[in-house]
Amino acid sequence: MSQSLARALDVLDLVSRGIATLDALAEEVGVHKTTVLRLLQTLEQRGFVGRDSSHRYHLGPAVFALAESALDARDVRTAAGPALRELAAETGQTVHLATYQDGVVTYIDKVESRQPLRMYSRVGLPAALHATAVGKVLLGALDAAELDRVVSAVPFERYTERTIGSAPELVAEVRRSADRGWAEDHEEHETFMNCVGAPVFGADGRIAAAVSVSVPNVVLPYEGVLGLLPSLLAATARISAELGAPASSIPTATLPGASAPAAPKGSA
Structure with a gap:
């Protein structure tokens, strides 16, 4: 150069x-x-x-x-667009699409909610690995050695009293999220906001992206946000299918209070 x-x-x-x-x-x-x-x-x-x-x-x-051209060129953004818009319309809340590369999670698409109070975020900006649902979902795609390496570099900025504050805590939460098939941000990035996120799988059967729904707690309490998981999982299953993910590569998710894993609504 x-x-x-x-x-x-x-x-x-x-x-x-x-x-x-x-x-x-x-x-x-x-x-x-x-x-x-x-x-x-x-x-x-x-x-x-x-x-x-x-x-x-x-x-x-x-x-x-x-930047817009680069984002449009990413297959996942194109494939996800219709499902993101439908999810936002169904829930009335802000929906994000994010991807991971080289230790950074980046928002690559966003559909704004109809609510006057919204989560602050911008397409093209990074998401906090330790304090967002999409961050936890995408970290779950890493092997143990890579996860430890990436987590060791996280500055663990304290956004709220609920923000995860150490590498062992984050690794444990990432593994818990991966096991149940979804992640949460329970007032961890903003005190007035709760989010749930779930993975999108690519044609190779690996996690290609994450989708989240963000809701102000004055609109829905935390338990109500968890109630949006079936809609979120249906959207991520649809996007995964659009990307050519084998049905066998998409694990079933365990919903809160469920005794057994539940397949996403609308999945095969």
Whole structure:
């Protein structure tokens, strides 16, 4: 990779993280301001960055267009779209689709709820591994050694009193979630929000993504959110089928209070 290209990518990454002034960018990149200014001017001409009246830089429309194209190119997002919209319409709540890569869980699609109070999230941003239902679901796809490696790097930021605070706790919760076929975020990321999540399986029989439903506790109590699991599991079963997952690779889930595993509604 050429030095100029590497520096331009470094500048773009820094701008995406909120480092917005020429002085700060030059300091972070470690080069003279004139060099960074030339890079910024090129990026601005191509629409990758913009500049406000106070000369602070921000991401430009070209970045978002590329991100949208990249997300659309992912088969799982295309396959999941109809089921996500139907799940959101059926429950009236916010629905997320997330994937895992290299220790990071990222929201790749979202259908907003009709409620005025909603979970804050954005497509393209990472989800907290230890404090979200999708994070726990996707960690459940890792083998023991990889799970330990990834969990050891989690900073365990304390969002609420219920947030998991250590690696052993998280590993135990991930395994419990995998065993029953779904995960929860019981006021662990936001005190007013509960979520349930379930895995989506790909054609290779492995977990390819996770879907979650997020509900403010003023709309439904925790027990009511658990009552949405059959609808969630039906949606993930449908998406898995769209991706070509073998029926034999999709385990049945154990619902709260059930004495035996229950197949997702609408699954074969």
